[in-house]
Amino acid sequence: MNKIDVLLINPYDENAIKNALGFITPPMNLMYLASSLEKESYKVKIIDDDLQQNGYEKVSEKAQNFNPKVIGLTATTSTIKSAVKYAELIKDALPNSLIVLGGPHATFLPTKTLKENESLDLIVKGEGEETLVGITNKLSDDDKIDFEDVKGIVYRDPDTGNLKETQERPLIKDLDSLPFPARHLVPSKSYGASKDQTGGIITSRGCVYSCNYCTSSLIMGKKFRSRSPDNVVDEIEEFVYKYGINDIGFMDDTFMLNKRRANDIADEIKSRNIDIEFVASSRVDRVDQSLLENLKTSGMKTIYYGVESGSQRILDLMKKGITLQNAEDAVKYAKNAGLGVLTSFILGYPGETETDMEDTIKFSTKLDPDYCQYSILTPFPGTPIYDELKSKDLIDNEDWQDYTVLKSIIKYNEMGLNSKMVENKLAKAYLKFYSRPKYLLNHRHMFKVILQTVFRSFIIPKLTGSTANGWYQNLDSNSSSK
Structure with a gap:
């Protein structure tokens, strides 16, 4: 050969x-x-x-x-x-x-x-x-x-x-059979936030949920496939002992879907005495106090929740399958465990009203997480919402570089909204959340980064008429926490 x-x-x-x-x-x-x-x-x-x-x-x-x-x-x-x-x-x-x-x-x-x-x-x-x-x-x-x-x-x-x-390829059944990612082919220590080197790890694939705005289950399947705790922690050891990286991001869509497995991973990290810090994401209905406390003792420092809306009606339209009370409880559990919290929200969902968007902004500040991410509903190809809007001729354009989750590309003419209003609400959400005196007092180290990002992303576009694009991890779904 x-x-x-x-x-x-x-x-x-x-x-x-x-x-x-x-x-x-x-x-x-x-x-x-x-x-x-x-x-x-x-x-x-x-x-x-x-x-x-x-x-x-x-x-x-x-x-x-x-x-x-x-x-x-x-x-x-x-x-x-x-x-x-x-x-x-x-x-x-x-x-x-x-x-x-x-x-x-x-x-x-x-x-x-x-x-x-x-x-x-x-x-x-x-x-x-x-x-x-x-x-x-x-x-x-x-x-x-x-x-x-x-x-x-x-x-x-x-x-x-x-x-x-050709015929469809079956999904890989045994994820433990895959070799670890080829980190030696990239500058592994160059990834992360500023000078904080971060290593990414994926411990599972597939999503059992069917959120209208997300492609995850359509790409990786609706069956949850996971690696064994031993295999996961073997890769963590590679990070620490081969690459000298102790800050890790779990990049799974549904890391905590199987609570027992998540606990087993935490226990295995502790049993091997590995000194790491890590971030993971979860649905708000898949956590409890004991799980988060166990993860905290194994090195977890921050949890990322995909809340998506402060309106129960909109959550139901999204087919998110959670309640506002689930979100409040999840944030409370995380704070009680001493974890940092990052939440994400979507604005401009079809059927949403201006009042719904205001409710989302209010709810996000009520939860008072450490960081908050907002985006505009973007109908990515493959999602149910894309097919729905496409069939109704409610997609404004298919200039793919505009599909950035910060620009409105939906025709809202029959929904009581308009693109300018949605984009203004996005700017308002960021400004309101990050300019609160209490927040700035408690997050002084982030003030410069926040000011720079908000200015580049929202103030300059308003002055120039252009639109900023993207977010720190622009996947083909509107939120990376399912």
Whole structure:
């Protein structure tokens, strides 16, 4: 077998607020792909241009110097345009390479994406580890390539140019079988907030819930698949003893879905005497006092709750499956355990009124978390709300770079709202939450960052007529806590 080289690229999100905050997350998807390829003895390189910001031409030059047979790109909806720019330049320079695109946007619009972008050869849908290995094996084995038996892809036939779609690929059952992400291929100590180095870890996949605005269960499945506590803590030890990183972010959608497993992970960390601090997210209805206290004693410092609305009617429209009382209880449990709290909220949901948005702003300040994230409902392709609004012609545009969760792209003409009002409410929410005298007194260390972010994101756009884009972790869902 001719072992070919593979290059993986994480596009630069040129408009993201995370750059102002100094918070960059590692490209976990590419790192998992890389380790799976390395397990099969392929030589792999990762260019995280979202971190390094080399630019399109420089990345193209690096690709030419490496001269890989396979170039893999990942993209969210807001970064798809950027990803295609890399693909176009690299395809011109390396016309015989196979350019593969994966990620949420490509998963839900594979045919449309290929039709509109001739530089792309193949789309990987959903989980990519086994699929990309299968694609690369094909290129290594044959002079004449036939991808028909590689499950989970849409590709451009090299002879006819026609698009072909293969069978769906089953989800990976045993997550412990996956090698740890290839952290040696990225500057691991460069991720986190400002100078605080943070390592990302994913301990589970899949979401059993069906929130209207989220794609998580549609990409990773509605069945909760989890790694064993021993396997998880083995990876934590790698962070600490191999990379010297003691600050970790659990990036699961539903880390605490199985409370017993979460407790077991906490117990295993303590039994091995590992000195770490970590952040995790949870639904507000999946925590209790004893669980959070146990996690606190194992190193947990902050919890991230996806509350989403201060109106029970809107929560029900979202199919969130929680109550306002759940949120109040969850924040209380966290504070009692001595944890920091970060909450997220969505404004401008279809059917929402101005009063509902005001209720959300009031409720977010009533909860009084340490940090609060607000976003505008964005109907990402693949979500039920996208399909609903698309069928009613209520999506204002499909200029994907506008899908940033800070810009309104819904036609509210029949809903009692308008885009300008929703964007103004977003600015008001941030300003009201972070300008409270009590908050500023208790978070003096954050004042400069908060002022800088609010000014760049909301004040300057108001003065210039432009719109700031992105948030610190712009996934293809409106909130990263399900």
